[in-house]
Amino acid sequence: MFHHMESPSANPLRDLFDAAARRRTVRLTCRRCRHENSFAAAALWWHFRQRGWVSEFAEVQRRMVCRWCIKRHGMKIRNPRLRLTEETPLDNSLAMPTELDWKHELRRRR
Numbered sequence: 001m002f003h004h005m006e007s008p009s010a011n012p013l014r015d016l017f018d019a020a021a022r023r024r025t026v027r028l029t030c031r032r033c034r035h036e037n038s039f040a041a042a043a044l045w046w047h048f049r050q051r052g053w054v055s056e057f058a059e060v061q062r063r064m065v066c067r068w069c070i071k072r073h074g075m076k077i078r079n080p081r082l083r084l085t086e087e088t089p090l091d092n093s094l095a096m097p098t099e100l101d102w103k104h105e106l107r108r109r110r
């Protein structure tokens with residue numbers, strides 16, 4: 001879906017949008033139980049964008065809660081370890097942005 005090769009910055013990836021432009025997967029690992037989950041950066045970016053949340057990685061770590069720790073122990077564990085990978089995402093439950101949503105954001109960032 002992302003045909004354009006012009007990436008928003010040549011610098012190290014700073015946020016979900018940069019990661020999405022490079023088609024990365026965001027892998028999150030709970031610091032408490034080591035449970036891992038991963039999302040397409042584009043889907044996670046869109047999830048944040050729709051809520052008006054900034055998409056810097058630090059914010060992602062602040063927002064994301066380990067589902068396992070909630071389910072098993074009723075504990076809200078935040079600040080998972082975050083890595084960018086090129087693997088297939090484990091979690092495909094989040095909607096991907098449309099081509100139009102993506103183009104709007106590209107234009108906005110220029």
Ligand SMILES: [Zn+2]
Pocket residue numbers: 030031032033034035066067068069077
């Ligand atoms: Zn956990």
